Amino acid sequence: MKLVLATKNKHKVEEIKQILKIYLDDELYSRIEILSAGDFIGVPEIEEDGKTYIENALKKAKEIHKFTGLPSIADDSGIEVDFLNGEPGVYSARYAGLRATDEENNRKLLKKLEGVPLEKRTATFKCVIAYVNKNEEKIFEGETKGKVIFEPRGMGGFGYDPLFVPDGYELTYAEMPEDLKNKISHRSKAIQKFAEFLTLILKTKAGLE
């Protein structure tokens, strides 16, 4: 079975592959060929104009499924900061502007939280995975709670990783070994549910064409 990851984000591609390896048994994992949108020439630009992660994830998965004809999954995710009433949320990728870098987004978030003490810096990372194949559409969700610290720490990961310390840990997502982030992250929880669904499909049908 081929599966296309409908994302332009190479970090997500790596994480999703690693996480699928955790939750699928070896035999099933070896039966799927994981492709990403970047493996295809002429993939359409997709405007993420939805108001929710679900709308955006479904839009990305549907367009890539339409383009490739293959079962596709998309990830739409973001960080919601309680003190900022859920900002940046679905707008996380373009918080500091349409083509903002991770550093610019992190700087803007820190600025908005200037002077706010640690106990009020609670936040939730959310991830929605949408699966689309033919007439089938499925949504899987995951979230991880934690806090936004005062200065970036760590070199790993991407996005807001250097600012986020998940509850129960001292390290930021960016300081953790990859396999630890991939066990506890919002993305891990959503992909775990997708992996359970995929296991069912792969066990009931011999595979998807």
Ligand SMILES: O=c1nc[nH]c2c1ncn2[C@H]1C[C@H](O)[C@@H](COP(=O)(O)OP(=O)(O)OP(=O)(O)O)O1
């Ligand atoms: O584990 C994570 N660690 C750190 N930051 C993260 C994470 N997960 C999502 N984020 C942030 C990055 C970006 O600011 C936004 C996702 O935006 P989102 O549109 O879903 O992804 P994207 O534009 O990078 O790639 P694409 O839309 O092609 O899948 O949330």
Ligand SMILES: [Mg+2]
């Ligand atoms: Mg995006």
